[in-house]
Amino acid sequence: MNAIRIPKILTTPQGIVGITVLVILVGSVVGGIFIVPKTNPYAENGMYVAAPFAVPAWASSLYGNLPPNIPLPSTVSLIEDKSPQVLSFWNARNISIDGDKVVFLWNSTLGPSGTSFTETASTYGNSGPGSIELIISGPNPINVSLYHIFNYTYDLPGDYNFFIMQSSIYFQQYNSTINYDGYLTNPKNQTFWMFTVGSAAPVNPLASSAFQYFGPNGWHYVLGDSASPIYSPWYYTSNLTPNETSFASSILLHSAFSSDGAYKVQYQIQYNPQSSNASAKVFLSDVFFKFLGSKYGLLGTDNNGASVYQEYVQGGEFDLILATLVGLMIVFVGAGTGLLGGYFGGKIDQVLVSITDFIFLFPALALYIVLISVFGQLLNLTSQIDRTILIGAIIIVFSWPATGRIIRGQTYAVSNQQFVEAAKALGESNLTVIRKHILNHIFPIIVVQIIFDVPAVIGVESTLDFLGLGITGFPTWGNMLGYAEHYVTSAPHYIWWWILPPGLALLILGIALFYFGESLLRLYGIQGGRLQ
Amino acid sequence: MTSFLSYALKRFIDRFILLIGLIVFNWLLLEGLPEAFGINPVVWIVPRELSHNVNAYATQIKTLTVLFGFNQPLYVQFVRYVYNTLTFHFGYDFLANEPVIVEIIHHLPYTLVLTIPPLIISTFLAIILGQIAALRRGSAVDNTLSNYFIIQYNIPGFFLSFILWVVLIVALKLGPISDASVLTSWNIVNVLKAYWLPWIIITLIFGFPVRGLLMRNTMVDILDSDFIRYERIAGVKEGIVRSHARQVSLIPVVTRTSIDLAFILGGIFVIEYVFGIPGMGYLLTEAAVKFDFPLLVGSFFVLTFYSLIVLYINDLIYPLIDPRLKKSLR
């Protein structure tokens, strides 16, 4: 079967443009598969790679000097790899003062385990051995600080930026108590109290509502952030009026980041000895601060701060695979029945025609919506994979007859030609005639049908996803647009970086495949494309 | 005339068989299949959320099972369903606390007003543009128009609706964000305010490129056809020759438009969704999201029943549009 010689298609202008655009489009998806993380951007661990609605980095200068992500330590691998360099990053220095002695060590064997926390793309933790070890001994109370100073030289944060401050802690106390606090100090020298945890009640009684009791001898995960300041001591000590409390996040963010300059992130351990021979050991890990910026990557972020490029790539991968598989199935079933119906006529033919007549009666989208709802409920499908299979199956069941009818018509025309009659007269079996003579002739049409069916399937599936009736749990081009629809009225800059990539991809894919199919048809001298 | 009557009757029987098929299909979806899967259809009809506790819900289900007759033999249930459907009793929507038919009657006008004007406009536009392209075949105008039709055909309708809504409504504020807020009463200003952009979009996406290209390609073929060549040789004025070509080319376009008319109510989900127009598509989408099965299957039946009626009217009108079909009536 040497029916398809692709290079020949490159002789038609539509073919060249179609193929080039297709290659670029598919390349942008396939190439991205190797770059983007495998995490699901719609699940929590895929969210908050930057602030929500961050603009693409390359376009950010259009909107002023937007703040980027500011992670401390600046290389995330420093946290993930449990590198001893964090000691110097956080300015850990041994001190001896008033008979107390503080020693910082790097402990490469003890690290966080057993703590429970919800992981997002911007938090890290529970990642194995390695921690900062503090040995404090002496009779007097002492505050030991880890700090890092960074410069903020950008436009002040907008509505969607926020920062997080996290750490894991494990401590052993001998006749002493340990409290652990987090602070952010701004260039105006205002200090914002982000968390307070430990084995004794906080000194400031106002902050006691935010205080979390942590016992010794166990790993604990601590998180304070400006997204939910109600859990931070600042909320209780900042004297917010009742009207202001609902805007606490915004007030915290904007009063903290109210000017450019040097910002200090400070983790403070309060050692309270209860006898002269008291001492304590504190292990800190995952010490991490992050300001989530307003510019990110190739295509910015969505409402959850998840990477839009990651969604685009994963959505495209899913759409293309699904559409190709479903398209192939439609054409496989359609071409099979079409061939049999067109060649043998009779019952198969009648059945094919009746089925198409019945199916053509329904408004297609309404039918799909009803069937997906009913069968989703009937089979009690909950997982996204099951749902995908259901949607694919329904599209196949209701799409193959149309393809079958086209193939049937072509087969019928071919089987009435003289060379087929001749082959039959020469005593070749039906199977041989179909394989050698008919299939050979209609093979280009079958190929073109696949090319036409792929964008059709993507179109239907995307529409369902857009309406929220298809796949919702992981990215597809359709549900990216569907989710964007909810935010476009309120989000900055009409979130063009979120809307355009999947939208244009769908548009270009449809047009490119159409021209490609048309030029294939023309190449084989087949009159009349899909639109005729 | 008797030949026409027997033709009309024959087509009526064909369409009626399809109607029965449709009702069986709907019955299977709403009642037959759940029962086959061992699910009491009442569970689908009465949503769980409506009752405070498990016991009250169970009692309610028991009462309604008897009331709706789901304890009776299947064929009794089926006959009752067919009777109810044919008399437009689609059941009760417990979520909205209204009979389904009342809701449908409430939502249907929004869709009709939304869809019919653009269908008319787009048909005329397609005919005019298709004719221009055909008369200037091979020219830049023809290439531009033909490629425009092809590209327009391949733009996913939901993306075009969405992007135009974002640009014109959200960004340029040329209309209300949600049309439901404007469409509280039927006066001409409100209707125009709410519908001008949806009308334009439906004009562009719903069958317009297909009809345009159909007009162009048919007319190109017709202008090349023997009878046009003959009229020209015979000295018939070019204006008249062209009007004859147009007349014959219109036949497939009109046919196509009447088919589009049959399916337009079920083809505009996305526009109603994006623009917040409380029409049939909106109703059906909402019903699917809320798993409101009586409403879902009821509005689906109305959409399909509408296409069935329009298709039957088409059957009757075809012979009038295309004189050639008169022969087939005999």
Add this chain to the structure above:
Amino acid sequence: MSLELDRVNIYYSLGRAELRAVSDVTLNVNRGESLGIIGETGSGKTTLVSSIVRTLPENARFEGRISLDGADIHSMPLKEFRKNISWSKISIIPQYSMNALNPVKKIGEQLGLIASEHTNWSTQEIAERIYNLFKELGLPPETYFKLPDELSGGQKQRVIIASALLLEPDVVIADEPTTALDVINQAKVISLIKRSVKERGKTMLYITHDIAVVAGITDKMVTMYAGKVMEYGSTRKMFREPLHPYTMLLINSVPDIRRGRVKKLSYIPGEPPDLIKREKGCSFAKRCPIARDICRLQEPELKNIDGRLVSCHFAEETVTLRQG
């Protein structure tokens, strides 16, 4: 009253190449005379007809002169030609007669429209003429109110003949009118044309690839090959005594049962020439059974032999070949 073609050359431009479809054709048909134009596909006969009725495609280039009664009808404005010459002076029975009628208009309406384009006759008058023609051609009067699809193939053919005669033109061109018909209908249509056109004293051009057809109906005939006139003269003489080997071969490929003996049928081997490549010599040389070296080198001129024009170096010798 005569139709004259004077040194007509027609070229088609095909991208870079130019094809000479008709070369130096000079013909003269007197009033009441009929001329058969015979040739295979690609012989230029259809192009020649197109140039007479002025339907040459845009890529065609015309040289020469076509005149009707001395008036140059090819250089007059097309609008004037369509108004004053088409149908009222020259009408055509096209080879696509089966499809020549508008499928959605009634027959009478269509013929009436054509008539009203060229004359001032009243509707009544036109209708009467149409009825009379229908009667003459054996069409039932209801045909007037019928759509083309309601007619049989033969009836459509008759309507087209009626249309050609409607305005009593001087010249009727029958352009392979029987191509689409089966043998029995062919015979009917030919006799109908003979009766209705020729016997009205119309000048007739009958174009066909089938030399047998013209035998009974035309006074003169011309055989064309590769756009050139091969032999031109009286039909009777040419049938009895063809001078050009091509004419002879065409006649031999027709079964003749009249003479009561079964003649050995021959066919002409080879394919029609490629008109784009200009070759030296006689264009028929490649397929000619008597071709010699000179035929491949030198193009023969039209010689007047026995009142006929023949384009063959050995026109005098073909007689021998025929007898042998």
